[in-house]
Each structure stands twice: as C-alpha cells, then as structure tokens.
Amino acid sequence: MDEPIKMVDLRGQYLKIKEEIDAAMQQVIDSTSFIGGEAVRRFAGSLSAYLGGADVVTCANGTDALQVALMGLGLERGDEVVVPAFTYVASAEVIALLGLRPVLVDVDPHTFNTTAALVERALSPRTRAVVVVHLFGQSADMEPLLRLASEHGLAVVEDNAQSLGGSYRFADGRVASTGTMGTVGCTSFFPSKNLGCYGDGGAMTTHDPLLAARLKMIANHGQREKYRHEVVGCNSRLDALQAAVLDVKLRHLDEYCAARREAARRYNERLLAVDPSAAHFTLPAEAGYARHVYHQYTITVGGGRRDALREYLASRGIPSMVYYPLPLHMQPAFAPICRVAGPLAESERLAGSVLSLPMHTELTESQQDRVAEAIADFYKHNP
C-alpha cells in the first residue's frame, strides 16, 4: 500500500524530533512556568539570533502580531493602510478592527505579491502604512517598496506568516531575512506554517528597540510596570509549552526550508515534463531577489479547469487546496469598508485559477511522482 499523500504531515515531522520535543515540553511542565518565564525568553533570544539580531516580541498568534504591530504605530481612526486584495483575511482584518481604512491593491500575477508600482497608485494624503505580505513563502520585492515608503513617510508592516526562513537580496548584494526589512515584521507559528508550534503562537520583529518595547507593552495590557496601564492594550502572549516546541523546531528550520525547496524543485521538474509549454498550467515563479521557502507550492490552472483538476486529484486520493478563493474586495465583510485602488483583475483571476499542491517537509519523491502522474492523466483524459 502506498502511503497516503497529505497536504501537510505534522506527525511525520514530529516523530523525527520526538525525543527533543518531549524533553523540552516535560521541562516546562516540571517547571510549572506555563506563562512567560525561561522558555519564552529563550525562544525569543533564539529567534532574534536567527534573524540577525532583530528585537523579537512574542505574542499569541500571527493575527495578534499584525494587530499589535498596527497598534504600535500610533495611527489615527480613518488613516489608510494599503494591503493586497489577494491574501489571507488576517492581513486586512486587523486594519478594519482598529478603525483604520484598508486600501486594497492588486498583486503581480507571477509572484502573487504586491509591488511598489501598485502601492504607489493607491496612495492618498491619508495613507500611513502598508502591509506587505510575503505570500506562499516568497519575499515581496522589498527594495522599491521600502524606497516608496520612505519617500512618503509610510510604515511598512511585513506579514511574514508564510515566509519565515526566507530572504531577500538587495541590488547591492546585501541579503536580509523576510520580516526584518520593514518597520515591523509579523509572523505566525500556526502548526502548518514553516515554523509551526503545537497550537497557536506568533511574534513581531523590529530593529527599533523603542518600538519593540512599545509592542511588548501593548501586548501586555498596555503596562510596562505591573498595574500601571499607559495605553489601552490587549492580552497576547506565547505560552511556554509552545515556546519550548518552537525553540527545538527553530534549530531545524533551515533544514525544513531546504526540504521544501527541494520538493518544489522536484515538482518543477516533473510538472514541466507534463506541460512543457505551460499550455494548461503555470508553475510558481521564483524571483531572482528571493529565496523562496515554499510555504505553498501553488500552480495557476488555465482554461477555467482549476476546480475540475482539483476534483480529479481528489478522486485519485490527492489533496489540494485553494488559497484563496475570494479576494478581499469580494468578501461580504470587506466589500463595503475597503477603498479599492485600481483594478484588482489579477487578484480576481488568481482566485479562480490557483491550486496549491501537497507541500511539507516529509513529502517524498514517489508521492510527488504520483501527484505529477495524476495531473498528467487529467490532461490526457481532458485534452
């Protein structure tokens, strides 16, 4: 019997590091420091070192990271924040929750990320910040975005939930980790993310120590000193068991990213053989400036056949997912409250054509062969 193919394989990944993980969790339980304490401090230090020394503020999840980051920027009600229309809802949700105005921009169809040119067209006198999403594991083209932001005095919030471990190369050759280039980077440790814990978790990263202190205060009920509340904050903390898991898994993150990149390379090779002229589908593009860490391996399917292909794969026992089926300006909650900047044609087209294939650190060559064979068979039967 062939191993069933899964979208993600958290169990297989756990079994390889079971002893390290179990010991780290047992240590937290023995210490009974379940909130805060040594495990959380240690992980924050490890992540900071991994990211080249940026300050790290841990929190409860990636959505909170985005919310606390925006709370820390001192924006005012009605201020505009630019965000791509083709992203996970959290990137825009927090903008609206804080009484700010989401301004939706389109994305580049090859990288799925927004660009400086698209953001520039969306600017108004009320624009204060831009949420740049590094979607599916690939950095947005940051250098022009950072230049534009600095020209217009905008804060840059990087939504790095899908791309921790990835990097960006500037024109002068300098390489920076995603999440460390903007005003503040936000990430998620949701179990299926590239660095996932065994529950919820998140973090913010910044090179501005004053901002880091402010974010820490906001996430801790707006207090620096116990029971003295300087601002209205919230309660968002990473728990110690998750921090212990993350500190172990962070040591394997480079290996995990390499495994994802290798799996992507194998998909590219096999799928190129299925459809050499890209008549039926397009493979994910890797930009020259990015080290893509393939949170998702996402093809775009032409001819309006995405859903048919997805159903065919399912009939062969192969899971796939649509991230994301509806751009934000078409969501009932967001349509009435967003300003739409320019046509969102690429976001709409991608929503109807993207298909993410199984991608995780345990994916085997033979499993990928089966995925490629099934795709080939679909087009053989439906030329």
Ligand SMILES: *Cc1c(COP(=O)(O)O)cnc(C)c1O
């Ligand atoms: C997962 C994700 C988030 C939210 O993270 P949670 O930990 O689930 O709150 C935000 N943005 C993007 C792009 C994501 O993929």
